[in-house]
Amino acid sequence: MYLAHLKKLAIMNKFKYYFILLITTVSLFSCSKDNNTAEIVPPRDYAVQYATDLADIEEYLKNYYIEDVSPDVDTKITKIPAGGTQPSIFSYLNSPTFPKLLSREVKLHDITYKLYYLVLREGTGTSPSNVDEIYTTYRGEYLTTTKVDAVTTQTTTKFEEWIYEPQKANLFGYNIRGWKEIFPQFKTGNNTSNLDGTVSHTGFGAGVMFIPSGLAYYASGNASIPAYAPLIFSFKLYEMQRLDHEYAISGQSTLPTPDGIMSFQEDLDGDGYVWTKGELPTGAINPDDTDKDGIPDFLDVDDDGDGYGTKIEITKNGVVYPFAAIPSCDGNTTNPARIKKHLDKNCY
Known part of the structure; x- marks a missing residue:
């Protein structure tokens, strides 16, 4: 009888243990659900964010200057000090000589973006298309703008840099729309192989592009780049490779x-x-x-x-x-892209 009593107590204790475990699990799950469920925030309106980005980029262009451009077109951009008289980057807008600040309209997301880019040197070779592969060195930074008590503070943070060895980039598959828009505005240079195995580059295009977040990573960000960050790329365009994508x-x-x-x-x-x-x-x-x-x-x-x-x-x-x-069908060779042939013609 005593053994039966012990057995009964053991069953009751086991039942109590699983009951407590069940209650605890439910409680923990409820707390976890209440405290850790991330709020789903919809992406910002493109037009509203673009207005902010454009204002921040133009603020930067009006308050920073080109401190130095080396013979190899390495660029140093610095904030104009209080009382400084250095010409801002914005002062080169549509300049007839280099450096010149230009802009390109990009229609996307039901708005028209103004994409600024600074031309330090156009280049002496050939312009790539937006579906070619380019060879480039570059430095990438993101722009942060904060306003406290009507005082605006802007900082740039480097997130990537390739300045010693040109990198290949297939513009067709590249994620940043700004690259696809701006690189075709520049030209390649000349490349000479040296006896020591190095390559000398001359006459290459070089500039800086200022990209609103809507033409970059927008709401997703990328690695260390925060969401909705305008990007600044200083770059050199050395070579390119034509591609056939079908x-x-x-x-x-x-x-x-x-x-x-x-x-x-x-x-x-x-x-x-x-x-x-x-x-x-x-x-x-x-x-x-x-x-x-x-x-x-x-x-x-x-x-x-x-x-x-x-x-x-x-x-x-x-x-x-x-x-x-391929011969022209009608003698019109002004547009070499007009290449629709037929089996009976073999011309464009």
């Missing part, structure tokens, strides 16, 4: 299927840029999409939608014509 999807794989026409040559309106649908303003018709199927020609294996691949249409005896060798 691809086909096979199952879950993406297979390169270049059509033999470099992507920059499929710029039908000749403005120096080709865009995908998501990169255009809302409702805009892509001027570089011949058959208007939503796929721009530089990504489309059948540009004119006639069932014959563009690569087949520009070949003769199975050999792709070099673009320069």
Whole structure:
């Protein structure tokens, strides 16, 4: 009987233990749910944030000056001291000589951005398109603006720097829209291989771009870059590589299927840029999409939608014509991007 009593006590204690454990678990879960659930904050309105970014960027341009530009176009930008008479960066707006501050309009997010960029040297070579691969060195900073008691304080924080070895960047796949817009405004330089294995660069384009957050990482930020931060890039453009971007999807794989026409040559309106649908303003018709199927020609294996691949249409005896060798159908050679061929013509 005593053993039965002990057994009964053990069962009751076990029941009590699991009951307490259950209550504790529920309580902890409830507390965790109440205290740790992150509030979902919707992204800020693009127009409102852009107005803030533009004001902050222009404030920076009016209060900082180019302290030094070395013979190798290394740039040092410094805040104008109180009472200083140094010319601000903004004073070079539309200057006829270098340095010159220019701006480019970018229509996106149902607004028109003003994207400022400082040209220290234009470059002596060739301008890339926004779908080419570039070789560049750069220093990236984000701009922070605080206002306390009507006093504005601005600071820049370096987040990345590649200044010794040029880095490759495929502008088509690059996340920062500002890069795609500004690099085509510059030109490459000359590159000479030295006996010691190094490369000397001369005549390259160099400048600084000031990018609103809507043309950068916006609400997401990136690594150490906070959300809604305008970005400043000092850069040099050394070289570029033309690319041919067409691809086909096979199952879950993406297979390169270049059509033999470099992507920059499929710029039908000749403005120096080709865009995908998501990169255009809302409702805009892509001027570089011949058959208007939503796929721009530089990504489309059948540009004119006639069932014959563009690569087949520009070949003769199975050999792709070099673009320069393709004859004009009507003698009009003012727009070399007008390259829509037919099997019976082999011309553009």
